Amino acid sequence: MNSKAAHYIGAALLAGSVLVPAAAFASTAANTNISNTVTVNFDDASGNAQTAVTSSVSFSVNLVASAPILSAPADVNPATENTAYNLVYTVTGTANGLDTYNISNASVDTNMDGAPAFAGDVSIVLGGTTVAADITAGATSFTVPFDGTDDSIVNGIAVGDTIVLDPTGTGEVATVTAIDESTGAATNTATITVSAALVGSFTAAQIIGQQDTATVEVTTDTVTTPPSGTHNVTVTYTSAADAGVTAADSVLFTVSRTALTVTKYVRNVTTPNTDGLGTSITFDGNDYYDSGVNGAPAETMEYLVVIENPPTYAQADNIVVSDPVPLFTTYVANSIQMDVNGGGVTAYADTADNGDAAETDGTTIYVYAGAGGDDTAAGLGNGTGGSLAGGETASVVFQVTID
Amino acid sequence: MKVFSRFATAGALxxxxxxxxxxxxxxxxxxxxxxxxxxxxxxxxxxxxxKRISAESASPGETIFYTITYTNTGDEAATNVKVDNPVPDGASYVDGSAWGDNSDLLFSIDGGKTYKKASALTYNVEGKTRTAAPEQYNAVRWVVKEIKAGSEGSVGFSAIVK
Known part of the structure; x- marks a missing residue:
């Protein structure tokens, strides 16, 4: 989350609260039946009491859409081209009833060939209700308004669901273990039981929102000009009941192109080959070849590993070269050397954890290639890789004898 | 005989x-x-x-206007009429909203057990007497001295949906 993203979210939440000022504070659950009964007692002209008459009228409470609360998945840096990433959102309802939130995605792309591809959840449904009567701390069950249907699901909240009491305030999370709506017709309330005693106390008409997760899959596109570009992805949750009620979050993907190229060459040290050889490269006064080199048992062969970070690409860090010694050859002790970008050839001891840039047990060679690498961290192969800036090259050599 | 019988008929009627x-x-x-x-x-x-329309449903924060109309369809006056209306659960009384034809207005803060004039509605908190605020009213009573046969009248109040 960068500051710009935070700003967007702040604006979205603000807009939501301006649109529905009532919902965020205290409310009665959607579908609650509010009945008003009038009783008239009267006497006749002589003062004799007559039978009272009554009359009733009722209405139901509407859903008031309210922007859900979103978690903020971390920015992704570095991200890899053409790779899928899952943004997992924890979404908490703040409305007084069940609502569906449609998920839409957009991206502002910089130095990318195209927009990312989106997949995953397209909507999330969250139940919602309100506190019917004050709840004291330590309670494991409490009442909420009856939604008119005795089906053990009260305004979209069912057994097993995660709910948040007073989501915009105290925000206590609980798990529903039972719902009793059997007394709904008589008392106009249902009872929710949760798995653990509530820590907080809550007052009537505070919101109880369902909490669930939604996953948005973002597949990065390719970088136009190396080394990197960005997808600034905005995920928006829009109330199906009121399209004006939205919540949004932005996640910045910094996409870097995989930069290093590794090429391996070899030469016969004992009897230099001269004919039928492949592409050659000269290093430290010797010619190495990518094919066609041969040797006889007991002869010494020298491998050259060239690691290149192409020009204009981002710096590559933590570069570790691990190279198993080939079958039917024996590593020549203390033969590892490295040159970093023409800075001079340095020889390293095989000893592990001695502070230089290489270590080996004779079976696998580890070189912490580039600038600044070392084998200090305990254990073979656990050292810290070096760095190569764009356009820099590291060349590693080591020797074996043919068995 | 004839005359008598006619009288008898009329008398019976x-x-x-x-x-x-x-x-x-x-x-x-x-x-x-x-x-x-x-x-x-x-x-x-x-x-x-x-436009004022019938409230089949309403949103929290909305004001509901209740109107109670009574008609005396009998042939004698109703006296000592008390129209009692508990403020519905899920709604709160709107200050100053109660009105009524030819009636005295009383309120209750104990769910309709006792009714008093607004100024006389008090309760004690830690030994101090306080006057109830309108949102604490949980029932309204209109007292109408007499509803003559064939006449009608209305009373009403407003409540905000919680």
Missing amino acids: VSAMLFSISAFAAPELSLEVKAERDAKVTDENGKTTT
Whole structure:
């Protein structure tokens, strides 16, 4: 989350609260039946009491859409081209009833060939209700308004669901273990039981929102000009009941192109080959070849590993070269050397954890290639890789004898 | 004989009518309660006006206008009439909203056990006497001295949906 993203979210939440000022504070659950009964007692002209008459009228409470609360998945840096990433959102309802939130995605792309591809959840449904009567701390069950249907699901909240009491305030999370709506017709309330005693106390008409997760899959596109570009992805949750009620979050993907190229060459040290050889490269006064080199048992062969970070690409860090010694050859002790970008050839001891840039047990060679690498961290192969800036090259050599 | 018999018939008729009045003359109240709300209505010219419509449903924060209409359909006046209306669960009384024809207005803060004039509604908190705030009223009573036979009247109040 960068500051710009935070700003967007702040604006979205603000807009939501301006649109529905009532919902965020205290409310009665959607579908609650509010009945008003009038009783008239009267006497006749002589003062004799007559039978009272009554009359009733009722209405139901509407859903008031309210922007859900979103978690903020971390920015992704570095991200890899053409790779899928899952943004997992924890979404908490703040409305007084069940609502569906449609998920839409957009991206502002910089130095990318195209927009990312989106997949995953397209909507999330969250139940919602309100506190019917004050709840004291330590309670494991409490009442909420009856939604008119005795089906053990009260305004979209069912057994097993995660709910948040007073989501915009105290925000206590609980798990529903039972719902009793059997007394709904008589008392106009249902009872929710949760798995653990509530820590907080809550007052009537505070919101109880369902909490669930939604996953948005973002597949990065390719970088136009190396080394990197960005997808600034905005995920928006829009109330199906009121399209004006939205919540949004932005996640910045910094996409870097995989930069290093590794090429391996070899030469016969004992009897230099001269004919039928492949592409050659000269290093430290010797010619190495990518094919066609041969040797006889007991002869010494020298491998050259060239690691290149192409020009204009981002710096590559933590570069570790691990190279198993080939079958039917024996590593020549203390033969590892490295040159970093023409800075001079340095020889390293095989000893592990001695502070230089290489270590080996004779079976696998580890070189912490580039600038600044070392084998200090305990254990073979656990050292810290070096760095190569764009356009820099590291060349590693080591020797074996043919068995 | 003829004359007598005619008198007898007329006398029987008169007594039957008298009997009817003394046995069945009574006040009879019929009652209607309306719940209404103000809805914004946009006409075809795009002009928005507020229209009071029947409240089938309402949103939290909305004001509900309750109107209670009583009619004496009997043939005798109703006296000492007390119209009692608990403020519904899920709604709160709007300050100053109660009104009524030819009636005295009382309120209750104990769920309708006792009714008093607003200024006399007090309760004790830590030994101090305080006057109840309108949102604490949980029942309204209109006292109407007399509803004459055949006449009608209305009372009402407003409540905000919690």
